[in-house]
Amino acid sequence: MNRSLPSRAAGLTLLALVLAARSSFAAEVPKAPEQPPFEVVKPFATDNSWYGRFGVTNCSWIDTGDGVFVIDTGATALDAKNLRAEVARTTKNKPIRWIAMTHLHADSNDGFSSFLPTDATIFVNARATGALAGAIAKGSGKAPTVVGISDRVALVAGKRAFEIGIPSGNAHTAYDLYVFDTSTRTVYAGDLVTTDRCPMLSDPDSDLKGWIGILERLDSLGAQALVPSRGNPTPAASQEIEKTRRYLKSMLVFLTEKKKQNAPEARVTGELAGEKLSDYCPRELSAINALSVYRRILNDGTTVPGSAAASPASKK
Numbered sequence: 001m002n003r004s005l006p007s008r009a010a011g012l013t014l015l016a017l018v019l020a021a022r023s024s025f026a027a028e029v030p031k032a033p034e035q036p037p038f039e040v041v042k043p044f045a046t047d048n049s050w051y052g053r054f055g056v057t058n059c060s061w062i063d064t065g066d067g068v069f070v071i072d073t074g075a076t077a078l079d080a081k082n083l084r085a086e087v088a089r090t091t092k093n094k095p096i097r098w099i100a101m102t103h104l105h106a107d108s109n110d111g112f113s114s115f116l117p118t119d120a121t122i123f124v125n126a127r128a129t130g131a132l133a134g135a136i137a138k139g140s141g142k143a144p145t146v147v148g149i150s151d152r153v154a155l156v157a158g159k160r161a162f163e164i165g166i167p168s169g170n171a172h173t174a175y176d177l178y179v180f181d182t183s184t185r186t187v188y189a190g191d192l193v194t195t196d197r198c199p200m201l202s203d204p205d206s207d208l209k210g211w212i213g214i215l216e217r218l219d220s221l222g223a224q225a226l227v228p229s230r231g232n233p234t235p236a237a238s239q240e241i242e243k244t245r246r247y248l249k250s251m252l253v254f255l256t257e258k259k260k261q262n263a264p265e266a267r268v269t270g271e272l273a274g275e276k277l278s279d280y281c282p283r284e285l286s287a288i289n290a291l292s293v294y295r296r297i298l299n300d301g302t303t304v305p306g307s308a309a310a311s312p313a314s315k316k
């Protein structure tokens with residue numbers, strides 16, 4: 001297998017993606033709902049940009065003039081089908097020429113297989129390209145071009161210009177990516193910023209320092225709008241980024257301090273109640289976040305990725 005294969009959890013997500021493409025697509029085609037569980041709107045007064053909430057996850061698309069740039073492909077075959085139908089409806093059947101995946105969690109991109117075959121250009125975090133190429137290679141027909149981003153790139157797509165970038169390491173996951181539309185100054189942040197919702201640190205590769213670092217990059221873009229994968233788009237991009245950053249920084253300080261004290265897990269969750277952390281996130285979710293990271297965090301605040309923590313040498 002390719003050395004760039006992702007960690008177990010995200011790998012399973014990709015595996016699910018492959019399996020959905022190969023074997024169970026037909027079984028997953030919707031049995032009933034003629035009232036599809038999605039809504040489609042233009043997030044702001046921006047021209048030719050839409051987002052749709054398919055199930056619980058937002059997917060976005062931009063008509064660049066010559067074709068469509070889709071950001072995230074939905075959680076299921078049904079979501080992807082609805083997404084493609086809405087893209088066709090709103091853009092008058094323009095072709096999908098670019099796809100970006102903000103990360104590989106199932107709720108954001110397990111619908112990808114329903115976009116195959118395609119000759120679109122697909123942007124993912126460079127660390128995900130090996131697994132994605134493997135998934136695509138098993139298909140037939142047209143093959144997409146996959147571009148792995150290892151820092152950031154400027155893309156001119158049709159009449160629009162974008163910046164596509166990634167964190168320097170792990171953040172929400174090991175494979176995060178953002179898209180910044182320079183025309184509308186809108187940042188598509190995936191799960192790096194989830195407006196009015198608790199950031200989730202339960203991925204085995206979540207990393208507080210890396211996440212805080214990429215938020216600083218997002219803030220420096222000077223975005224005038226933010227579209228998250230969860231929650232509502234907002235024109236208050238900077239404030240939302242700062243809210244997430246404050247929560248993560250507080251969590252980092254709290255957990256590092258507890259690690260230095262070698263505090264038992266029960267004390268970590270017990271003392272969370274007295275922290276400001278619980279003002280932003282429900283206490284139960286903060287406890288899940290805290291424990292997930294506490295089991296992997298070191299005294300200096302860095303975290304051991306889940307895949308490494310689960311290696312045979314450290315298993316017991």
Ligand SMILES: [Zn+2]
Nearest residue numbers: 103105172191
């Ligand atoms: Zn996620």
